[in-house]
Amino acid sequence: MIAEAGLAALWLAAAMALLQFALGALGLTQRHEAVKSAVAPVAVAHALLTGMAFICLVTLFLRSDMSVLLVATSSHSAKPWLYKLAGTWGNHEGSMLLWVTILGIGGATVALFERVLNKRTKTATLASQGAISLGFYAFLLFSSNPFARLNPVPADGQGLNPLLQDPGLAFHPPTLYMGYVGMSVAFSFAVGALITRDVGPAFARAMRPWILGAWIFLTMGITAGSYWAYYELGWGGWWFWDPVENASLMPWLAATALLHSVTVLATRDGLRAWTIMLSVVAFSMSMIGTFLVRSGILTSVHSFAVDPTRGGFILLLLALYIGGAMALFALRIGTVREGTQFDVVSREGALVFNNLLLSVILVIVLVGTLYPLVLEALTGTKLSVGAPYFNATAGPVALLLVCGMSAGPLMRWRRDNPKLVIERLAIPVLVLGAATLLIALFAGSIGILPMLGLIVAAGVAAASVAPLWKRNLKRTPLFTYGMVVAHLGCAVSLAGMAADSAFTKESLLAMQIGQTGQVGPYSVTLKGVSEIPGPNWSALDAELVVQRGTGTPFTVHPQSRTFKDPPMETSESAITTALDGQLYLVVGAPTDAISFPIRMWWKPFVTLIWLGGIMIAFGGILSLFGRVDRDLFGFIKLLRRKKAAI
Amino acid sequence: MRRFWLWAPFALFAALFGVFATGLISPTDRYVASGMVGRSMPQFALDGALVPGERLDDRYFVDGKPRLLNVFASWCIPCVAEVPVLIEMKNQGIEITGIAIHDKVEDIQKFLVDNGNPYSRIGMDANSRAQISFGSAGVPETFVVDGKGVIRYQHIGVVTPNDVPIILAKLRGAQ
Secondary structure: OHHHHHHHHHHHHHHHHHHHHHHHHHHHHOOOHHHHHHHHHHHHHHHHHHHHHHHHHHHHHHOOOOOEHHHHHHOOOOOOHHHHHHHOOOOHHHHHHHHHHHHHHHHHHHHHHOOOOOHHHHHHHHHHHHHHHHHHHHHHHHHOOOOOEOOOOOOOOOOOOHHHOOHHHHOHHHHHHHHHHHHHHHHHHHHHHHHHOOOOHHHHHHHHHHHHHHHHHHHHHHHHHHHHHHHHOOOOOOOOOOHHHHHHHHHHHHHHHHHHHHHHHHHHOOOHHHHHHHHHHHHHHHHHHHHHHHHOOOOOOOOOOOOHHHHHHHHHHHHHHHHHHHHHHHHHHHHOOOOOOOOOOOHHHHHHHHHHHHHHHHHHHHHHHHHHHHHHHHHOOOOOOOHHHHHHHHHHHHHHHHHHHHHHHHOOOOOOOHHHHHHHOHHHHHHHHHHHHHHHHHOOOOOHHHHHHHHHHHHHHHHHHHHHOOOOOOOOOHHHHHHHHHHHHHHHHHHHHHHHHHHOEEEEEEEEOOOEEEEOOEEEEEEEEEEEEOOOEEEEEEEEEEEEOOOOOEEEOOEEEEEOOOOEEEEEOEEEEEOOEEEEEEEOOOOOOOEEEEEEEEEEOOOHHHHHHHHHHHHHHHHHHHHHHHHHHHHHHHHHHHHHHO | OHHHHHOHHHHHHHHHHHHHHHHHHOOOOOOOOOOOOOOEOOOOEEEEOOOOOOEEEHHHHOOOOOEEEEEEOOOOHHHHHHHHHHHHHHHOOOOEEEEEEOOOHHHHHHHHHHHOOOOOEEEEEOOOHHHHHOOOOOOOEEEEEOOOOEEEEEEEOOOOHHHHHHHHHHHHHOO
């Protein structure tokens, strides 16, 4: 019964999306106020119905209802409840349903809370949201129905990809989807503004919280995904330039650029066309990311739902939405009035510099990710572009970007005196010099990029708190603190990346029981090896006694797990976090009866990478609160005061 | 003129769409013969990765025994995917030699511990010279080499279980 109710709710939600689109389009062409006013309630009803459909699917998964095809193929009654819940979106159909659910909620939020925009633009925005949802409903209902029944009913399900059985991963897709959907709302705003030619500060203020919100989720998603790959894949690395990682990085890069350009639009009414373009690009990157992951046209460790027909469907949606928006841009942007001009040496100038460099990195990542695909289309040759390309090309540009980040916030809007800017940078430059001296004296021989990274990180850390100097800290707005924390987070993360590649010590030993190995400040002794049965796996468990210098020894247990259903090997690394870094231990499958391969890494300050990521996201949250407070409520107050004055 | 440039994003997107569509429609596995197929192996000499002092050169292949030559890299993710298939072939008694491009010995050893070792010998081709002389453009690629050191067949891309019968047939043909 629940499955049928879910399907019915899904069909009704699709009908509401159609209505939302149709009423919105009608409201734009006709003068009836009633039509325009009806769009918002329809958007809310749409969200409620799709939410109901999603709750139905969650219920089916929690009850392990094996008469539903999706539950039978991707769940198992013996799984812990958290993974049953996560199983809801750990597959193609369920994750698409989660997508439309969040999309619906996003539309309803715009309908209920958006007060800054004029009504026409808001109506156009909601119509565009309806159109986007409609495509995904068609996708779900015609090619990937999550509620399809299975007859005869199997005794039990076929499990979930064991790599996906991890608490961190349970929340990874929802986080990313929140980010993607936030980008879709920004996209809809851009489309709405293009249709009504209403591109200005009010539009930027309405759009900014969505960009900020999406950006926070994308930042958290990437940070968490990176840490997941670090401890789950057992390769000791934190970023692999895997196509799927790139697919999540590209929207983030576009969103970061957009976040900075929308500030220029909101504050100075500049960069109108560019901001619109970036909103479209940011959402297209989200869609392209989804397409690359789902279609399986690129080989990746992530490809779990490979199906060319589904790929075709997403590609079709991509063509409709992005192609449509690009064409609309070409037709309309000429009629949008040009924004305010500014000097090169100014806050705006610095933000344009930021946008250019971010776009360059975006293009580098896009080209690297798609090059194998292009080459295959043209010549039939298959190859893989690896880390050497990305590190060598994106690395230096990213360093330059971070350098620019230290100067930007210290510049005034509209026009600034280069001499004064250099004066304001005096202390960061001193810190940079001191760091250079320290590294030259003590670091020994490390690579050029890690060395530059460490030096720049020190300078940027000093520069990023500089905007707070000589200011009344109580009266400094919350979003300025947000910027400071986020920029400081970049410096912290950069320091972690540089320290990891400069100072990591590693050692690979075929250890016999009783043998001791050394890595960094630690000595590691293999005490014993045992077979451990788990709920749906069996593990080779190594008992390792670890001692740092003359400190208290302690025991850790890295495992090499063999999952039964489906058969798969994974390694559970044992990670010990100290204040100055992490000890990372992995056991591999034995090569012979008496010795076991143990890999050991000492990674100084590697945790800073993710600490920085968390700081960046936290800075975003501070900004979001500050902006919502000032932009929305402040703007509404201003409008009321103006009306009262008239 | 300005009007024209406004269509540039759309044109770029259309090109991207074309690439995606081709990628989706075209079959995923194709066999393109390199110019070296049917010819003797080019001269090369590489340092080995498995045992210190060991080397891999073209003379190694001229001992009457047909084998596979797999061009790979530890940083190449598709290469990880084909290792189980290669190990399966190794267990059937087929000798597989490897050429690792743009790689370091430590990384290769890590790769082998992580994924298993199908290789009897691995040559380190740090600047891709040997790879280029084989007429190979990327990783992974697999060549069938007969006992006289003549390249008989080239497989481009990941070796999937479906490709094994073809490769085995080519090896038998190279006897």
